[in-house]
Amino acid sequence: MMITRVFSNLIYVASMILFLIGFYAVALRPNLIKKIIGINIMETSIFLFLIGIGNRKGGAAPLIVDGVKNYVNPLPQAVVLMALVVGVGTTALALILAVKLFEREEEEQL
Amino acid sequence: MSIVYHLPILITVAPLAVAVLLSILLNLNRRVVYPLSLLTMFFCFVSAIFVALGVLKGGAFVYYMSNWPPPWGIELLIDNITAFILLLITFVGFFVFIFSKPYVKKELEKEKAPFYYILTLLLLGSMTGFVISGDIFNMFIFFEILSLSSYSLVAIAGDKEALRAGFKYLVMGVISSLFVLLGLGFIYSVTGTLNVSQIASWVRSSSDLTVVYTGALFLIVAFVIEAALFPMHIWLPQAHGKAPAPVSAVLSGLVIGVGVVGIIKVIYYILPIVYSAEFIILFRVLATIGIVFGAIFALFESDLKVLLAQSSISQIGFAAIGVFLFSYLGLAGSMLQILNHALAKSALFFGAGAIIYRTGFRKLDEMRGIGKKMPITMGFFAISLASIAGIPMTCGFASKYYLCFAAIRQGLWGMVGAILLGSFLSILYCIRIINCIFFEEPESEAEVLEAPLEMLIPLGVLSLFSLLFGLFPKMAFVLIEPGVKELLVLLR
Amino acid sequence: MRKLGSFLFLTLIGLFLLLTVLEMPIMGDPANPSNTVTTPRYISEGARETNCKNLVSAIMLNYRSYDTMGEMVAIFTVLAAALAILGREKAKRGLSPLKVEPSPLIKITMVIYIPFFIVFACYVAINGCYSVGGGFQGGVILASVIIIFALIFGFDEAVKKFPASKRVFFEGLAVLYFMLLGLMSLFVGGNFLNLNLFGSPVRKLFTLGLEIGIGLTSGITIASLFYILKKVERE
Numbered sequence: 001m002m003i004t005r006v007f008s009n010l011i012y013v014a015s016m017i018l019f020l021i022g023f024y025a026v027a028l029r030p031n032l033i034k035k036i037i038g039i040n041i042m043e044t045s046i047f048l049f050l051i052g053i054g055n056r057k058g059g060a061a062p063l064i065v066d067g068v069k070n071y072v073n074p075l076p077q078a079v080v081l082m083a084l085v086v087g088v089g090t091t092a093l094a095l096i097l098a099v100k101l102f103e104r105e106e107e108e109q110l
Numbered sequence: 111m112s113i114v115y116h117l118p119i120l121i122t123v124a125p126l127a128v129a130v131l132l133s134i135l136l137n138l139n140r141r142v143v144y145p146l147s148l149l150t151m152f153f154c155f156v157s158a159i160f161v162a163l164g165v166l167k168g169g170a171f172v173y174y175m176s177n178w179p180p181p182w183g184i185e186l187l188i189d190n191i192t193a194f195i196l197l198l199i200t201f202v203g204f205f206v207f208i209f210s211k212p213y214v215k216k217e218l219e220k221e222k223a224p225f226y227y228i229l230t231l232l233l234l235g236s237m238t239g240f241v242i243s244g245d246i247f248n249m250f251i252f253f254e255i256l257s258l259s260s261y262s263l264v265a266i267a268g269d270k271e272a273l274r275a276g277f278k279y280l281v282m283g284v285i286s287s288l289f290v291l292l293g294l295g296f297i298y299s300v301t302g303t304l305n306v307s308q309i310a311s312w313v314r315s316s317s318d319l320t321v322v323y324t325g326a327l328f329l330i331v332a333f334v335i336e337a338a339l340f341p342m343h344i345w346l347p348q349a350h351g352k353a354p355a356p357v358s359a360v361l362s363g364l365v366i367g368v369g370v371v372g373i374i375k376v377i378y379y380i381l382p383i384v385y386s387a388e389f390i391i392l393f394r395v396l397a398t399i400g401i402v403f404g405a406i407f408a409l410f411e412s413d414l415k416v417l418l419a420q421s422s423i424s425q426i427g428f429a430a431i432g433v434f435l436f437s438y439l440g441l442a443g444s445m446l447q448i449l450n451h452a453l454a455k456s457a458l459f460f461g462a463g464a465i466i467y468r469t470g471f472r473k474l475d476e477m478r479g480i481g482k483k484m485p486i487t488m489g490f491f492a493i494s495l496a497s498i499a500g501i502p503m504t505c506g507f508a509s510k511y512y513l514c515f516a517a518i519r520q521g522l523w524g525m526v527g528a529i530l531l532g533s534f535l536s537i538l539y540c541i542r543i544i545n546c547i548f549f550e551e552p553e554s555e556a557e558v559l560e561a562p563l564e565m566l567i568p569l570g571v572l573s574l575f576s577l578l579f580g581l582f583p584k585m586a587f588v589l590i591e592p593g594v595k596e597l598l599v600l601l602r
Numbered sequence: 603m604r605k606l607g608s609f610l611f612l613t614l615i616g617l618f619l620l621l622t623v624l625e626m627p628i629m630g631d632p633a634n635p636s637n638t639v640t641t642p643r644y645i646s647e648g649a650r651e652t653n654c655k656n657l658v659s660a661i662m663l664n665y666r667s668y669d670t671m672g673e674m675v676a677i678f679t680v681l682a683a684a685l686a687i688l689g690r691e692k693a694k695r696g697l698s699p700l701k702v703e704p705s706p707l708i709k710i711t712m713v714i715y716i717p718f719f720i721v722f723a724c725y726v727a728i729n730g731c732y733s734v735g736g737g738f739q740g741g742v743i744l745a746s747v748i749i750i751f752a753l754i755f756g757f758d759e760a761v762k763k764f765p766a767s768k769r770v771f772f773e774g775l776a777v778l779y780f781m782l783l784g785l786m787s788l789f790v791g792g793n794f795l796n797l798n799l800f801g802s803p804v805r806k807l808f809t810l811g812l813e814i815g816i817g818l819t820s821g822i823t824i825a826s827l828f829y830i831l832k833k834v835e836r837e
Contacts, residue, residue, distance in 0.1 A: 006624065009624065011629060012623040013620060013623055016623055020612055020616045023612060026281060035281060042284075046292050046295065050298075053295060053299045053629075054636060055629055056630055056637050057630040057632065059630075062657035063657065063733065064645075064655045064656075071645050071657070073637055073644075074645075074661055075661060076636070079247055086677070088820070088823060089258060089677045089823060090258065092680050092684070093280065093680050096680075096687055096688060097265055097273055097277045097687070099688075100688060101273045101274065101277060104268075104269070104273060108270070116793075116794070123784065123794070126675050126781070130675070130777045130778050131774070131778060133678075133771075133774045134771055136770075137767055137771070173794075176668065176787075176792075176794070176796045176798070177793045177796045182640060222686050225682050225683075226686065228686075229683065232675065236672075236675075251672035254672075255672060255676045261683075262679070262680075262683030262686060265687055266687060296626075298636060299627060299634075300626070302637075302639030320625045321622055
């Protein structure tokens with residue numbers, strides 16, 4: 001029972017593992033750029049998770065075509081698209097802070 | 111439909127739209143930035159009054175965004191509690207703008223000043239958007255705007271300390287917003303909807319709640335990080351201490367209060383079943399520990415602004431335990447505490463900002479005897495300090511009294527002890543500040559002027575309001591009581 | 603010690619997550635709540651109600667357009683924050699010229715290609731409602747054009763062509779357009795951001811504007827990301 005569940009929900013399991021890897025990088029790595037990469041891994045894993053939730057067996061992409069009846073759920077995809085854009089913004093801001101911090105530390109060493 | 115129906119959305123959109131407009135107008139005329147943003151906040155404040163009156167008279171209402179009904183579109187929920195929080199945000203926000211002008215002129219570079227106003231408008235607007243939202247994903251989006259603007263406002267000074275604080279805040283904030291997204295995914299996978307009231311009705315009628323509980327746990331932890339409750343508070347002292355003083359006032363007075371509102375939204379609106387789960391006791395215990403620890407940290411801090419930030423951890427702990435008690439007295443105490451903290455802590459940061467503006471002092475040791483040099487400013491400062499300490503006749507006393515009473519009612523004697531100990535410790539650190547600024551001899555004889563009028567007015571108004579609500583708690587109850595009753599109805 | 607503690611904490615979260623994931627409904631099952639509550643109406647009525655065959659675009663631009671507005675404001679916040687923290691980029695001082703001058707062959711090829719890239723970006727953005735794609739995807743292609751331009755003709759040139767003030771201006775216009783549409787529908791008598799009050803052709807025009815606006819904002823932000831990172835290399 002357990003094993004079959006693991007296989008049927010494999011994408012969820014995979015996204016959770018990715019989430020933990022990202023979390024590890026964010027929480028334990030001192031390097032700022034690695035932290036930012038970790039943030040992105042966490043984000044991506046959650047997007048994978050959300051897309052997985054919206055899946056439907058044999059469903060077509062949610063683009064209405066005549067004759068196709070079985071579509072996947074479009075809502076998670078829209079949600080992910082919006083969260084993705086916000087995520088790009090967060091990454092940009094993190095990079096701005098990291099770059100500026102780097103500049104400041106360089107100035108101090110001179 | 112009456113105009114009140116459309117006002118909540120205008121309160122959210124007006125600051126955002128004006129912020130965007132200002133960035134375009136900036137290239138034409140720099141002078142327009144300040145008056146326009148002040149005017150916007152004033153408009154929001156007036157509209158918030160109308161919304162509060164309208165809700166009080168006509169009851170709670172929902173607003174369908176783009177006229178799409180809930181499971182398909184986005185719904186806004188406006189009831190008494192959100193109207194109260196809206197009023198609080200716009201009221202404090204308006205005075206933050208008044209205070210900002212001289213401070214920003216002196217402390218920030220000329221290039222950065224307009225962006226400071228733009229970001230503050232975005233912060234205040236997104237807070238209102240978050241509070242009135244009735245859709246989890248919409249809450250996430252506004253939560254993101256809120257966090258993005260607060261990280262950048264913390265780091266806006268651009269020196270190394272500020273950038274470090276900003277980055278630390280960003281890492282914690284990103285973890286928190288990603289937790290919101292993950293929790294949302296869990297909840298969506300079993301309910302199939304993102305709408306708050308529909309999830310609530312699904313939860314009430316369902317029996318298999320494992321996945322929902324996990325989602326709830328993630329959502330609560332996310333807002334616990336944002337509200338800086340005990341184990342997740344590590345980002346707060348730096349971020350609130352290093353930000354410009356008016357920004358600290360917003361962050362400390364409002365943003366962490368909005369974090370508590372987020373917790374309320376999760377426990378009462380989205381998942382009104384969580385109160386029966388065991389893990390909620392964990393949060394209650396942690397919040398209780400946070401009260402004592404924050405106060406102890408504050409006791410041994412030498413930088414005035416960091417001290418005030420440390421005390422925020424303790425004070426917001428008071429606001430949070432009431433939320434986790436699920437009783438009328440607890441919630442009333444919690445709401446009173448949010449009100450008190452927003453007024454008094456913002457006023458305290460205004461006071462600290464006024465000292466920095468006039469003298470540049472940040473350490474408590476340098477401020478010896480400053481109360482004799484600027485008596486009016488420091489007089490108002492002392493009133494707010496008394497309210498934070500919970501001296502009788504202030505708003506802080508009323509809130510702690512209610513919380514203590516609620517804990518006694520439920521027989522939680524450990525919590526009663528922690529509340530009493532926390533209040534005692536807050537009185538101690540407040541006495542330490544008062545002693546330092548009023549009763550010690552100043553080191554130098556240099557004259558210090560009173561704070562300018564633009565700083566004195568916000569400081570005075572906010573501290574007098576906290577005194578007023580303490581003297582006449584009935585007035586505060588007019589604001590909070592209908593909301594608290596509504597929340598309790600949601601639980602059943 | 604601290605490391606070990608955090609490691610244990612992570613394992614604990616991991617186990618907890620895995621156990622929950624196994625309790626979740628089987629992925630892809632048509633009887634899942636995620637496929638039965640909101641989806642049927644989106645699929646059966648979405649194309650008719652919004653004029654968008656691409657349901658993802660339909661949700662982003664019509665059903666949940668308020669979220670999209672918030673998303674654009676979030677991106678705008680980042681750009682404002684960049685200007686506030688970094689200050690204006692100074693094209694004159696300190697920005698690195700290219701270390702290796704690219705060969706004329708590459709330059710000429712790119713000059714020929716770039717218009718096609720831009721046309722493709724516009725195609726993807728404008729046709730977001732009728733085929734796969736949409737504003738965001740078009741914007742990303744647009745951003746890649748800017749990045750290629752900067753790589754070949756030098757960073758200074760790119761900053762001069764597209765300085766931060768201009769970027770803020772365009773992005774601000776796009777967000778403002780969104781909000782103006784929202785306010786307009788208030789005056790027409792609907793709720794905020796109700797595009798369905800307008801007749802079909804007008805609505806199509808507005809939706810097109812929204813797509814272009816989203817494309818502009820997201821493209822500009824991604825290009826800015828590149829600009830910010832490029833700044834590190836200067837010496």
